[in-house]
Amino acid sequence: MLAVTFETLRQLIASGIVNGASYGILGVAFALILGVTGRFHYAFGVLYTLAAFFAFTFFDRVGWPFWLSAVVGVLITVAMGVGIEALIYRPLAAKAGSNALLAIFVASLGLGIAGSNLIQIFWGAQTHSLLGFALKPVSVLGANVINVDVYSVITAIALVAGLTSLLRFTGLGRSIKATRSNPEMALLIGVDPARIYLVVFAIASLFAGIAAIWAALKYSVEPTMGFRPVVLAFVVAFLGGTAKSPVRVFATGIVIGLIETISSIWLPVRWTQLVVFVILVLYLISFSVNRSWFTRLGTALTGKA
Amino acid sequence: MQVAANYIDQILIFSIFALSLNLLLGYMGQVSVAHASFGAIGGYAVGYLSLTHGWNVFLAVLFGAVLAGVVGAIVALPALRLSVEYLILLTLGVSSVLLGLFQTFPQLGGTYGLIGIPIASIFGHDLVKTSDWILPLAVILAIVYSICHRLGESPFGRVLKGIRDDDKATLSLGKNVVFYKVLVFGITCGLAGLAGGLLAGFNSLATPSQFGFDVSLAIFAMVIFGGTGNLTGSILGATTVVLTKPFLEWAVSLAPETAALWRLTFYGLLLVVLMRLRAQGLLPEGVSIFRPSTWRAPRTNPELASADVVPATVVAAAEEWETRLEVVETPADERRRERTWADAPVVLEVTGLSKSFGSIVAAEDLSIVLRKGTITALVGPNGAGKTTVFNLLTGFIPPDSGSVKLNGRELVGSKPNRVARAGMVRSWQDVRVIPRLSSLQNVMLGVQDQSGEHLAPLFANVAGVKRREREVREASMDWLSFVGMSDFADTPAGALSFGQSKLVALARVLSTNADVLLLDEPASGIDTQWVEAMLALIEKVREQGRTVCIVEHNLHVVDHLADHTYFMELGRITDQGTFQELTNSPRLAEAYFGTN
Numbered sequence: 001m002l003a004v005t006f007e008t009l010r011q012l013i014a015s016g017i018v019n020g021a022s023y024g025i026l027g028v029a030f031a032l033i034l035g036v037t038g039r040f041h042y043a044f045g046v047l048y049t050l051a052a053f054f055a056f057t058f059f060d061r062v063g064w065p066f067w068l069s070a071v072v073g074v075l076i077t078v079a080m081g082v083g084i085e086a087l088i089y090r091p092l093a094a095k096a097g098s099n100a101l102l103a104i105f106v107a108s109l110g111l112g113i114a115g116s117n118l119i120q121i122f123w124g125a126q127t128h129s130l131l132g133f134a135l136k137p138v139s140v141l142g143a144n145v146i147n148v149d150v151y152s153v154i155t156a157i158a159l160v161a162g163l164t165s166l167l168r169f170t171g172l173g174r175s176i177k178a179t180r181s182n183p184e185m186a187l188l189i190g191v192d193p194a195r196i197y198l199v200v201f202a203i204a205s206l207f208a209g210i211a212a213i214w215a216a217l218k219y220s221v222e223p224t225m226g227f228r229p230v231v232l233a234f235v236v237a238f239l240g241g242t243a244k245s246p247v248r249v250f251a252t253g254i255v256i257g258l259i260e261t262i263s264s265i266w267l268p269v270r271w272t273q274l275v276v277f278v279i280l281v282l283y284l285i286s287f288s289v290n291r292s293w294f295t296r297l298g299t300a301l302t303g304k305a
Numbered sequence: 306m307q308v309a310a311n312y313i314d315q316i317l318i319f320s321i322f323a324l325s326l327n328l329l330l331g332y333m334g335q336v337s338v339a340h341a342s343f344g345a346i347g348g349y350a351v352g353y354l355s356l357t358h359g360w361n362v363f364l365a366v367l368f369g370a371v372l373a374g375v376v377g378a379i380v381a382l383p384a385l386r387l388s389v390e391y392l393i394l395l396t397l398g399v400s401s402v403l404l405g406l407f408q409t410f411p412q413l414g415g416t417y418g419l420i421g422i423p424i425a426s427i428f429g430h431d432l433v434k435t436s437d438w439i440l441p442l443a444v445i446l447a448i449v450y451s452i453c454h455r456l457g458e459s460p461f462g463r464v465l466k467g468i469r470d471d472d473k474a475t476l477s478l479g480k481n482v483v484f485y486k487v488l489v490f491g492i493t494c495g496l497a498g499l500a501g502g503l504l505a506g507f508n509s510l511a512t513p514s515q516f517g518f519d520v521s522l523a524i525f526a527m528v529i530f531g532g533t534g535n536l537t538g539s540i541l542g543a544t545t546v547v548l549t550k551p552f553l554e555w556a557v558s559l560a561p562e563t564a565a566l567w568r569l570t571f572y573g574l575l576l577v578v579l580m581r582l583r584a585q586g587l588l589p590e591g592v593s594i595f596r597p598s599t600w601r602a603p604r605t606n607p608e609l610a611s612a613d614v615v616p617a618t619v620v621a622a623a624e625e626w627e628t629r630l631e632v633v634e635t636p637a638d639e640r641r642r643e644r645t646w647a648d649a650p651v652v653l654e655v656t657g658l659s660k661s662f663g664s665i666v667a668a669e670d671l672s673i674v675l676r677k678g679t680i681t682a683l684v685g686p687n688g689a690g691k692t693t694v695f696n697l698l699t700g701f702i703p704p705d706s707g708s709v710k711l712n713g714r715e716l717v718g719s720k721p722n723r724v725a726r727a728g729m730v731r732s733w734q735d736v737r738v739i740p741r742l743s744s745l746q747n748v749m750l751g752v753q754d755q756s757g758e759h760l761a762p763l764f765a766n767v768a769g770v771k772r773r774e775r776e777v778r779e780a781s782m783d784w785l786s787f788v789g790m791s792d793f794a795d796t797p798a799g800a801l802s803f804g805q806s807k808l809v810a811l812a813r814v815l816s817t818n819a820d821v822l823l824l825d826e827p828a829s830g831i832d833t834q835w836v837e838a839m840l841a842l843i844e845k846v847r848e849q850g851r852t853v854c855i856v857e858h859n860l861h862v863v864d865h866l867a868d869h870t871y872f873m874e875l876g877r878i879t880d881q882g883t884f885q886e887l888t889n890s891p892r893l894a895e896a897y898f899g900t901n
Contacts (some may be wrong), residue, residue: 040390072354092580102336105579106529110576113522117569227518231397238394274405280398284391285383 004265007142012261014143020257021156023229025211026229027236028160029204031249035242036180036200038101039089044208045230046115051077051209051224052216052225053123055131066132081205082198084111090194114250119223127222135217152214159207167246176200180243230282232256235280308551310436316540316547317442318504319783323527323539324446324453325496330455330525331533331590333385334469336392340524343494344515346373349407351502352419352511357412362425362439366502370495376403377494379829381487400518408513415662418512425506434564438507445503446540449496453536453762456492460749460757465489465740467750472539474737477699478817479725480758488760493877501763504784526572530579532586534741537594541587546572571631590741611815652852653698653729653821656705660697666876669695671707673854673871673878674884675821680843680853682863682884685873691856692734694873695823699731700724711821726753731823732814734856738806740799744790746783747798747809751816784812811842817856822846824855828862841864860884 001101026048033041057074058064064072088111089104096103138148168172178186186193208230215225237254240249256276264272326340350369355361360368380399384392408416422518425432427881432438467475468482478483505511508511523546526779531542534617553564579586592599653675660668667690683691696702698709699722709716716724730751738747755777757770787809793801798809807827812820827843828836836859843866847853857863863870864884870878872887880890886896 010484034390040393048711088577088581095581096584100586103514105389105393106578107580109522109525110573111577112573113519113526114573115357117573121563121566121570140323146451175669188448234394234397238391251802268403268409270409274402277398277402277405281383281395281402284395300478 005070008176008265009262010068010141010143011068013258014140014149016146016147016261017254018252018257019260020151021153021213021250022211022229022253023232023236023256024253025156025159025207026233027253028163028246028249029207030230030233031242032163032200032243033204034237035244036091036176037085037197039093040101040105040108041084041201041204042085042105043111043115044204044233045181045226046112046119047081047205047226048208048212048230049116049119049223049226050080051212052130052221054214055132056128057123057212059130059132059231060128063303070132070213074206074213077209077212078171078202078205080300081208085201092198096220105231116223116226124221124239125223127220130213130216130221132217134173146218148218148219152218155210155214156250159210161205163246168282172199210278215265232276236277239280307435310434310439312547312551314435314438314442316330316544317439317446318500318507319524319527319543319547319787320446320540321449321500321503322497322524323531323543324449324536325493325500325526325715326524326530327533327536327539328453328457328465328496329489330470330528331535331539332462332465333486335486336350337396337493337517338393338492338521338525339380339396339403340497341501341516341518341520342400342403342599343373343377343497344504344520344700345403345407345511345513346376347498347500347502348505348511348516349413349419351505352422352608352811353413355506356419356860361500362422362506363427365743369502370499372407373498373501374491374495375590377497378487379489380494384486384490397518400521400761403422404513404517414512416513418511418515419505420512422505422511423507435507435786442507442571443497443502445548449499450536452492452496452538452687456489457534457536459763460755460770460777461467461760461763463742463746463750464758466742470739471737472739473752474733474739477701477725477731477733478813480750481720481722481724514530523569523572526576528586529576530572530586532590532592535586535588535592538586538588545762547585642868644680646676649679652677652708653854654708656708656710657697658694658697658704658709660693660702660704665839668697668704668876671697671876671878675854676850676869677820678847679868680847680848680855680866682867682870683854683856684858684860684863684870684887685875688875689873690876691873692825694877695731695825695856698724698823699729725817725819728819729821729823730814730817730819732810732825734825734829736803736806736810737814738798738801738809738813741797743795744798744801744809745778745781745785746811748816749777749782750810752777752780753817781816782810784816785809785844787815787837788812791798804831807835807839808842809833813837815846819851821852821854824853826856826858828857828859836862860888864888 030041030044033044045292051073053073054076055070056070058069059066062069074150088107090109092103093100119171138145138150140150147296165173167177173174175191176196176199178189179193183193186196206212211229212226213231236253237249239256240252259279260276263275267275315384322340322344326337329335329337347366347369350372351362351365351692354365354368355362364514380395384395387395407413407418413419427441430437434440457465464475464480464485467478467480468485472482480675487883501516504515510513527546528539529542530545531538531540548569550564553559553567553571554561557564559567588594651674653673655671655673658668658671658673659666671694673681673683673694681696685691693702700716700719700723704717707717711727711729712729716727719727739750742750755774756766760830762770782791782794785794788811790805790808790812793805793809798806801809810826811827814824824843828839831839840862843853843855855863855866867884870881870884870887871878
């Protein structure tokens, strides 16, 4: 093992939290969709990318102020997310019945493939910079990050906190949770799942759009920018649990981010990108092979059943 | 000419990819979005072995196929119990890991991959021009097609379709679902490896992008276009997807780079439209372009299948039963029945069976005896744990303690398929017929010891498999006639009414030839006429010397069928005896009817 200085570790933890917050917020959004609607929304990545491209176009090409461009970009994403649910997924689910999950996944895959190529057709394959405001180095508890990192982590925490209180304290939130645990029962107590699904798609698209704007500011706007964060979001959502509290899913995202950066102490960079997937595959193996083994391990560690 | 040959070669190679994925997705219902990355195993094997070890390309292709098959079977292990969404995620993860691994090793060329793979030669002929590849590729495709066809359209394929539509029901009929999943995952990944090896040999390079995630998606799209569960469809799908690019280049005269983008956009949107308008694909399952009779959707006996018509034979049986119902049983008859029950040899002996889920006790110290040629009923209020007992007996839920002995053989610890093969088969409250298989095929799925369900005889003993299949078909037809459903032999089980599908499910349980039949609510949810038919049939089954245990809410049914009745409340058996004895006991009356 290599010796690591405290400074290096602190730096790695900081960037792990920054990356993890982004995975976490996307994971929360994806888990909300999968948990409540049961739709494997693969086209999520394209919506993420589109938010950045719209903001870029309004700001850089049309010449609107940055914040207006960003807000409009995110709102278009929200509208598209809701539109996909209303115009594509819902009719498909009604038709496919018990095969809905696969049918929707295939349609979503189609949307994802078409969307990412249309982006390249309209905007070209090159990389653009979104120079909304100046990136400044900031020191947080001694770790060097940039101002966008701080903003993105803060918004992510705020969004998760907002979603958690929405779910816990409002009637709408309770309806969402009721739909998540049992759509038929929810219908019986007067909750309209179709409406809840639209709300869920709106919230999730909002989260994706905001995460995309921060990523675009920090890195760049490019057609493939959505792929990796969104695949990691799938992983985070599954590891965190699609029917679990957003806080838990978000925390899973942070852990994944930390594992990714901290493993770079021992592993070459190319391997660290794999670490997350190796963890996922191991998790799924353990998940399917023997769940009781983990329960027993848990019992042994905590001393209670 | 060479340009056209290039597209023909690509169609041939991608047809292999699509066929193998179809076997997995269309026949066994297992989603994989990692198919191209298994192709990468083959591709890199070809690149590495031919470049550094001087192997013949085709030899390396074979090696790569075997390697991909082994990796596929290993990946299948965690995939076994995962639902569709987890399977998508797992294969997505596997795809990333495999592609990432290939880029990590400098020996494999890192992100650039392996280039300059030597010219392939087969039987002394160098494949220099692209047109030289057409013949060998066509031959290989034909072989792969016949393998997939043999696996898919055979007793083996019947089991796969059973797993696809209802793996629990298939498991309960004695099929080793786990084994089939691992085997088919391995075979299909091996074939993907073969295609990947050929692709690398054909392009003279093995690069990460050649086998990237978007290629996996393209293969997935080919299968969906062509039609899941239709092998010819997969070739059609591969052709469509491969030819979109030249079509766009020539017909709309787009630049090659733009055409590539539009091609992907085009088939992405096509997937969406297809799902909406024709989810079964261009060629739906069971449709053959060479047999016009299959072109229309199967609608055998429209007037029979549409309405909930009781088949004439069933009506006859029911009427016969009705006359017998009019004979009132005297207490003397009742005693005789109880004595016959007590004299019959014990077939199944359950002792001290317990199961709790956390603090909820589902079964506590159950002791049950089933005797040969008799009907035992398990009654009790909702939530008493009756269906759990069936799950415990058949291995679907492992008990915490206790013993289940079938003819002296301990069954606790056996998997459900082992229990079924040992001679105890259960039916399901929610029927669980395989909707996309015909009634006859459903019953055939129940028959045990079919050589055609195993890999070696399927390819090595074609005549034997054919002979056995004929026997299975005849035996199953007999069982269908027995339940009065022979007119519906070719009707897909999903098109039957609830009562009809219950009869098919009964025939399917009977066709296993199991000694002990556990029937979960055989008479619930159906009209009087159906109930009487069902009673007559179960009684006939008893006359054949089979041992039957029923869980039933309809006390009328229990009264007339049961030789012995157990009463169950909150996971415990609290009383037993003849049904008359039980109804006279105030305890049951209170618990069951809420009166005393």
